[in-house]
Amino acid sequence: MKKLLILACFLVSGMTYAQTNPYPLIPYPASLQPSTGFFEVNASTSLVVPADASLQSQVNQLKSLLGITRTTAGSGNRVILGYDASLGNEEAYTLEVNASKIKLLGKTNTGINRGIQSLRQLVMAGAAKKIPAVTIKDQPAYAWRGMHLDVSRHFFTLEYLKKYVDQLAFYKFNKFHLHLTDDQGWRIEIKKYPLLTQEGAWRTLNNQDSTCIARSKDNPDFAIDPRFLKMKDGKQVYGGFYTQEQIKELVAYAAERSVEIVPEIDMPGHMMAAIRQYPFLSCTSDAGWGKTFSTPICPCNEQTYQFAEDVFNEIFALFPSKYVHLGADEVEKTTWANSEACKALMQKEGIKNVEELQSYFVHRMQKFFASKGKQLIGWDEILEGGIDASAIVMYWRSWVKKAPYQAAQNGNAIVMTPVSTLYFDSPPGIQSVSNVYNLEVVPEGITPEQAKLFMGAQANLWTEFIPSENRAEYMYMPRMTALSEVVWTNKKDFASYEKCLLQHYPIMEKHNIHYRLPDLTGFTEENVFVDKATLSIKKPLESYTLRYTTDGSLPQKTSPELGKGLTITKPQTIKVAAFTSTGLRGDIYTLKYQQQAYAKPVSASGKKPGLTGSLYKKFFKMTTLMKQEKADSTFTVSNVVVPKTVTAPSFGIQFRGLINVPETGVYSFFYTCDDGGILRIADRMVVDNDGNHFPIEKSGQVALQKGAHPFEADFIEGGGGFTLTLKYSLNGSDPKEVPDSWFMR
Known part of the structure; x- marks a missing residue:
């Protein structure tokens, strides 16, 4: 396999990378056999589909991708879609390309969708209508390949969620974890409790918004989206929500692309937006803040459970996924400890502490979920106080290293999403892509039997400081591509992946993705010279242009081009950035230069190693x-x-x-x-x-x-x-x- 990777992703001196790598696939297939020649789409190319197949969505995708109009076999070359029941995985597919045909077979429609994305990548990376010959046999390494998006802190349009789904499908993710509610806003219409969106979806600007506004002076990606601002009762408020019809539209759109949307309604904590509208939900009948987090809903009040069941009944009707996320993280339990109702319930049920009280709430919700054919997912805090083995644990607290082992010992399925690696709201840097790529889905020390409980991994995008679509894309792309390779391919070959990634940056531009440009290297932030120095930076892609300033201003498309090098003969500060041909600007690097004499050495006589x-x-x-x-x-x-x-x-x-x-x-x-x-x-x-x-x-x-x-x-x-x-x-x-x-x- 490694030989094939090297063959597919080898850079030959004197030739462009696109000429030498016709198979820049991310995630890389389980098996790829290169071949010679091309399949060339022309006016006589036909699309052949089994008469009894339900493949209209796939047919439409291929017609759009390849520009095929003929759907009856003729004398020309053919694109053949079909099923292969012998394939072992529901998402498995085979793709055979030669001069006379493209043959794409899947175990199911989902497998065919995965194969279409591989074909799409080959088309977008190469010459139009000219697809390199190849034989691919492919299936995923893990069943849970997820991306998360928080729409509560900052709101995003339905159109953007569809664009997000398109990117998940393109890189073969199958789970879209949609975080719909939190303290800052309730984003989904619940017909039985209309105030959740009429009032709870809107708020005045907070300190996180102020931070974004301040940063927007240098970076417009931090600007608050004016589409989500309005006047309400004489005040400017910010927010938005999705109607149930919009949610149905999104779910159907994702299903056509074999992406499953997993909704999250976070409780018992992070419920301020709901408690403000329905005060009976808290033990104190008001919303506020405790020592660390917001006041939670009260697990000792039967009205709480009626509310929760009413809400989730509407959620269950909208989302066909068997998985529903309860959240259950970061719960401030002070109001529980002080509540007479909770003290009485704890005594009645033999509950020793408030951690077990949270477990009581989770257990009740878990039983309710199960009665409706749903499986509960929670953040790893649900382990505290004990949980049933049928719950799925999302491990996020990297500092609680025992959590995944504890979950495995308890028999819980686990999705890895550690904050140290897979929280994509953390600032990206020169090592962030490689850190994601080197993630181990199954921790060291897990037994082979327990390893089966690790369903896969997911990256999370929390949006406290991500107020725009452009900023969201900058934060998750290209890190998302590294995760796709981890959970689909699960074979470590970072050098080959990195070379393939270079060909995906132009594809991202074609998709209008506001991605983070690859890092500029070959220099440091604090620089010294003895008599003079030369600033010379190698461009990651030849299509990029490097521009700089020396007056403290930010580089613009009109700033001087760096060219082959800049001679430094005096102390100064230089700002450099790369620009794509479409005008997208990469990170701005501030390089400070100071003149310095060589430091004289000191005596090392009598010193020991170390x-x-x-x-x-x-x-x-x-x-x-x-x-x-x-x-x-x-x-x-x-x-x-x-x-x-x-x-x-x-x-x-x-x-x-x-x-x-x-x-x-x-x-x-x-x-x-x-x-x-x-x-x-x-x-x-x-x-x-x-x-x-x-x-x-x-x-x-x-x-x-x-x-x-x-x-x-x-x-x-x-x-x-x-x-x-x-x-x-x-x-x-x-x-x-x-x-x-x-x-x-």
């Missing part, structure tokens, strides 16, 4: 706060790594020693931290990556003479799992790991 580490078992917001504390312990390490003996959920480490560089030059260092870090070499600040944040790589340079120099690296971990890597390059070489042999103490 670095000294000082451990602080405490939560820090910034690395500088460690200076005020006394270390809990010290240790020796060979490099900038966290010892396995460090088990505290939050901590800080100071690494101290010398770094002995083998030659004189300008060294670039790339420091990736989750949460934060500071790197100083030769008493000079090299990288400032401080604070609490997701994994971010920041870079800087320092001019060093050959020999040993003082080395300081600080790192803090706030909880939830950490990332810490340090790489270097010399005079513009490719980044690599810093050798252990360079460090001494």
